[in-house]
Amino acid sequence: MIKRYLFIPFITIFFATGVYAQTTISGANGNYPTGGSIDADGNIYVAQYDAGGSHYDVVKYTAASGYTTSSVIYNGLYFNGEYPTDIEVASNGDVYVLDGIDEPSSTGAILRLDASNSYSSSTVPLLGSYPVALGIDANDDIYVSEFNGSDNYRVVKYDVSAGYSSSVIYNGLGLDTPYPRGLTADPDGNVYVLTSFGFNGANGTILKLTAPGYGSSTVDQGEYYTGLAANGNGDVFATAYNAGSDNYEIVKYTGGAGTPSSVVTGLSYSGSSYPTGLGSNLALGDLVIPDPFGGTNGRLLYLDQADPSTFDSNGDLAAAVGVTEPVGLPSTATSSAGAVNVFDFNISDGGGDGFPINVTSIDVNVSGTSTDTERGKVTWRLNGPDASNVTGSYDAGTDKITFSGLSISIPESGNETYTINAYYNNNTGLTEDRNFVLSVDGDTDLTLVNDGSKSQMGPTSAVTNGSGSTIDITATQLAFTTQPAGSTSGSSLTTQPVVTAQDAAGNTDVDFTETITLTEASAGSLTNNTQAATSGVATFSGLTYTATADQQSFTLTANDQDGVGSNLPTVDANAVTSDVIATKLVFNTQPAPTSFQADGSSTSFTTVPVVQAVDANDIVDTGYSTGFVLAEVNGAGSATLTGTGDVDGSASTVTLVPASGAATFTNLAINYSLNDANTDENFNMQVASGGLTTANSTQLTALANAVPTFTTLSSAVATTSEDAEVEITFADIVAQGDEADSDGTVDAFIVKAVSSGTLKIGANAGAATAYNATTNNAIDGSNNAYWTPASDANGTLNTFTITAQDNQGAESSPAVQAQVSVSAVNDDPAISSLPASITVNEDVTSNVDLSAATFSDPDAGANSITLTLTAGAGTLTASSGGGVTTGGSGTGTLTLTGTASNIDTYLNTASNIQYTTASNGNGSPYTSINLTANDGGNTGSGGGTNVSLGSVNVNATATNDTPVLTGLDATPSFTEDGAAVTLDGDVTISDEELDALNGASGNYAGASLTIARNGGANGFDRLSVASGGNLTVAGGPNGGGTVTAGGNVIGTIANTGNGQLQL
Incomplete structure (x- = not known):
């Protein structure tokens, strides 16, 4: 898989084009430099051959010494015909270098030389193998072209901040030789990488992997590329084959794209061995070019952007004619589509030096009456041949709009016109007619490229947009900028409305002067409801709303003059609630009846008065809550008033707390006392509350009343039996009485005192309660008397005394005695304190001790009664004596006959009655003795039957019997x-x-x-x-x-x- 490169020393001449000043780093000459880089201080790092050790070293050349001083910062990069190809320097000075691609025991490595620790080395863990190209971005993350272990080379990103965690961002760089030996990253993090020569038959391709997704696109292809580098402007440099001269050169792709321009030519190659390891620094823009086959055994070139060429300072900036200033900026210009051209100027090159004027930034000064806030709400854009709507940045501290990052190039002797257009990025809070005065001065406000190869500006004067672009507002709506508030019916609003003519963003159209009319749709009415606008604002005064009901809500509607101007749409204000403030009281409902009996009789009004608190227009103040005090006035006598809800505690007034400004005097009753009991009197009811004007009712008349008469009852009002309750009705008394009333009717009898027995009064026997002289004393159509005679009392008995009461409440005098006829009823004999048991001995005659008992009969008197004692077992014995005759002695039943008193005395002697058990009888209880009595009917109805009085247990104590x-x-x-x-x-x-x-x-x-x-x-x-x-x-x-x-x-x-x- 590894192809060996052959080093064949020979000398090649090179030259530089463009604007770079070139320097040969002599220390690297003859040492086959194959990879280079440069740090932010200009120090150069290079991989160069160490003949003494048959390996490569990493050597640092310091800028401060003019690159005459060097030091080996790493010794021992492996070399066996496949030389190390790439070096990169991080922003902290750490150096990354590729090593060991042809080491038999290794598949290659990424070395990190720690600048903070004397460049001590460590290894970055590889995701793949055989790394051949290295790049680093502005975040110091590194990118590597490495073998994927299968069929291709790929780009792997190593995240420095995450411990060099790796991720594949592109796969498919080819596998044929020479392997893809170039990789770099621009300031935006885009990655540029080379493919192998034979990949896709393209003779080499430069790929751009665009961050953040790293989608790929082709920059160029076909030139057998062997190195890549980038500068801070985003320009990309490539080591590319020049077929015309049959050598390699460094070409520049401006902005990383387009047609390349030559920077350095004459780099050597030999057979299949090529110059690699092109390096740069993003900040400096300088290049380090290893030329391992140039000169004698290689050389290292440093290209500095400084250039000693001569340039002219005859550029000019003057007014242009495309825009007729000043131009207003309407508030409706709120997008790029609606942008307005407000200012233009022309930049020209005076010629003579063969160089263009290159502008990288333009400052436009802003003055005028506009505020910094308003200026910041405008998006300013520069447009021209080399600037397509570049957005400027306004600085409130300097009052400047800066258009930076420009690539304007005015060719030799040429000129270009640039226009500033503007639109609002926020069109709220603007003030019409304020202006933006723009000015630019070529020799102070333009930033030019001054690298020795660019013309500069000559002396210039400021160009302006005249009196400035004004803020133009055209009203499209009306708005209540002060909402109405504080309405008291019939009075001016406490907060008068202000209506403003505005545009859609709420800016005031100061040229608007129409008359604004206010209307409302509620039941009330408005006055002072028109006002002419001044500078777009209509400020109302004296606007008054008169309500037809308290808390009536109304909404003002504003309208401009119909038929004048643009007829703006109407607008509604916030709803306002009008408050009615009471000034007086009125009787909404008069009391009735208007005449009634006086002196002692309380009259309830069948129609109770209803009083309201109202304003001058008689509208009820529903929020009024001060108490209404009702009293009698204008009468010679005096009155006692009562009513439901009275809160004042005074008998002469009734005070109610009004609800919703009104009070109904429910259950109002009056008891009027005449000054002259025999003369009718006229008077009024008067209501007062707080500071309101009082109100009097219609005239009322209190009539003098005749007292009813009642002197006798012809006979008893009822009959009953002894100890039995009897019902006495109003009709029972009327049937026996002589009651009469000359001017009314008697409708009740009042019990003054109870003569005997007990008395209850109520609607029926179950509901009746005890008589009370104050609260429960009337016998009338609804309530009856329920009288019970004293115990055992009989005959014609006095019950209670009564008076007659008329329908006006007047009572007769004196009270009359009522009687009831009570028939006698026989009472049964009774015994009390009877013992529960007595104790005797078995077979021994013992006392039946009843001395603690009391025997009685309420109505027997001297008549005889028989008391019978019956034993369940055993025998009873007794002897006659003390007026008591015994019977049945010696048997189980014993009788005692005599008066109740004699029998009671007889029982008081414990030994008078004896008891003997049956033979050997014992137990607890052994038996019982039952007592019955019969009074023979003696007196009254009923009686003459046996009455059970109770029983006494007999406990018999056992004794031992002889065998x-x-x-x-x-x-x-x-x-x-x-x-x-x-x-x-x-x-x-x-x-x-x-x-x-x-x-x-x-x-x-x-x-x-x-x-x-x-x-x-x-x-x-x-x-x-x-x-x-x-x-x-x-x-x-x-x-x-x-x-x-x-x-x-x-x-x-x-x-x-x-x-x-x-x-």
């Missing part, structure tokens, strides 16, 4: 020393308590039976128990034994040794 032997009745015969005989064969043993145990099956555990001779035990007797029936005796009494019944041991037997037997 009983039955059937012990045999009379056996016994012979002394004879055989044992049976004493008795059917004896039964029983015990009350033991027999009850074990679920009534009995349990004699722990009990014993001792058998001995009657009259005393004899120690010679021997006793035993014999088996028989279901009893089985095992063992003898002397040795002990057991008694078994049905297979179960039920006891043990033993002879005590003293003539007794224990079982």
Whole structure:
């Protein structure tokens, strides 16, 4: 894959064309220099052969010494017939060089020589292999032509800021020899790269990879290119074959494109070995040209842009005739399409030196009445043969428009006219008739190329655009530049509107003088609504709106004079709300009735007054909120007023807080007290509020009232039974009373006092509540009296006293006693404090202690009552005495007959009544004693039946009963020393308590039976128990034994040794 280059020394003559001053770096002569570069200080770096070490070194030639001083900054670039081809210098001074393309143990490398560390070397990690060309951009990122490992060469970008991370930006440079040996980057980051000679059969191609996407395009082809470099102007230089002279030369592509021009000729080549490693510096624009086969064993050329040629200073700048200044700049010029030519001038070359005038920048001075802000809102563009609408930059500090980056070239003895056109990039905030005065002076405001090969300007005078381009505004609309505000109905607006004639951007047309008329569509009306504009502005004064309702909204519409000028469209202002300010009060609704009874009777108005706060035009002020105070005026007497929502706490006034400027005196009532109780009186209602003018109602009349009469009730108003509640209605009282009212009607009876029993008043018995002399005292068409007699009271009873009340609230006097007839009802006997239980002993006569109980009958008096005590078990005993006769003593039922008082006294003695349980009866409770009574009907209706009074539990304490032997009745015969005989064969043993145990099956555990001779035990007797029936005796009494019944041991037997037997 690697093709070796042969070095065949020979001498070739070269020459330079154009504007470069050339220098031969003698230190590199004879050392086959193959790659070069230059830093910003002009120091030159070159790869040159080190014959002593049979390798290449990197040598630095310092500019400060005139390139006579050099130093080796890296020793040992590999050489085996394939020489290192490219060097680049970063902005920080670091040097990058390609190495090792033909080293057997390597596939090539990118070396970095660290300027900050004595040029110590490190390797940039390669993405591919065999790098052959190197470039560096303004960001110090490096670009390399390297083998892709398969079928082609490619361009790889190494990002220095990201640790040399790599990315392929182009693939397809060819693979045939010589490999693509040229690569450079311009100031914009565009990459230029060479293909191999045979790629696509083009004999070499220069490709441009345009940043940032690096799309490719062809710059040129066909000249067997071997090196590339660029300068700060974006010019690209190439080492190219010149077929006419059969050698290589350096050609320049201005701006990286177009037809190349020759810079240096006469570079040598030999066979398939070519000059490579062309270098440059973007900032300086100088070139370093390795010529490895020129001179004797090679040489290094340095081309400096300085040129000693002689030039003339006879350029001129004068006014041109294409634009007739001054030209106005209308506010509608807001794009490049609408740009206006406002100024032109001519630049000419005086000739005689063979050089052109090259202009790189033009400063245009700006003066006039325009502000810096307005000048900055204009886009200024320069247009001419060598400048196509180049945009200038305005500097407010210097008041200059600078057109920089120009490539204007006035040929020898030629001239060119340049025009400045302008449009607004922001057409807001402009002031009409302010102007832009532009001027340019050729010998002070043009920046020329002064490299020794360009003509310069001679003395010139400033050229201007006359009195300057004015800002021209033509109105297309009306605008409320001051919005109306602060409307009080019938008064001038506090903020008067200002209407301005403007263009679409809001700039004022100062030439507009038409009359502006304001209208509105609401129900109100306007005055002082026309105004002539001055300098485009109509400022209104005295504009007044009169509303038909409070908070009425209106919108002003402005219109210019129809038929005058351009008839601008109408415009609406912001809506304004007109406020009504009240000055007086009015009765919107008069009170009714207009006459009513006075003195003690409160009258509710059927039509309540409605009061409003209004202005002079009687429009309601809906925002008015000061309280309305209603009072009686103009009457000889006095009045008490009440009403819903009254907030003042005064009996003589009602104060309401108005809502929306009005108040309705709901539930208004008046109680008028006459000055003369017998004479009607006229008066008015008056309402006042704050500082508003008061208002009086229509005349009202208070009428004198006749008091009703009520002296007697002919009989009881109702009947009821003892202790029973009775309902007494308004009609019940009317039926028995003599009430009367001469000028009205009696509609209620007022209870003044309760005579006996209890009284409730209400709509019905369930809703009635206790009588209250103030708040619950009226018996009328809606409320009845509910009276209950005192306990056990009967007869014709006084209930309560009442007066008659008329429909005006007047009451009769004095009060009349009402009565109710109450029939008697028999009351049953009763007992209280009856004990819950008494305690007795089993089979023992004990007291029935009822001494704590009280026996009574409310209506029995001296009549007899029978109290009956019934025991559930056992017997009761008692003896007559103390006026009480007993019956049933010794049985389970005992009666006591006598007066309630005698029976109560009889019970107070605890021992008067005795109780005995049934045999062996016990328990807690064992039984109970129930008590009933019968009063025989004595007095009143009802009665004469048994009444249950309650019961008393009897707790019986158990006692131990003696065991009983039955059937012990045999009379056996016994012979002394004879055989044992049976004493008795059917004896039964029983015990009350033991027999009850074990679920009534009995349990004699722990009990014993001792058998001995009657009259005393004899120690010679021997006793035993014999088996028989279901009893089985095992063992003898002397040795002990057991008694078994049905297979179960039920006891043990033993002879005590003293003539007794224990079982």
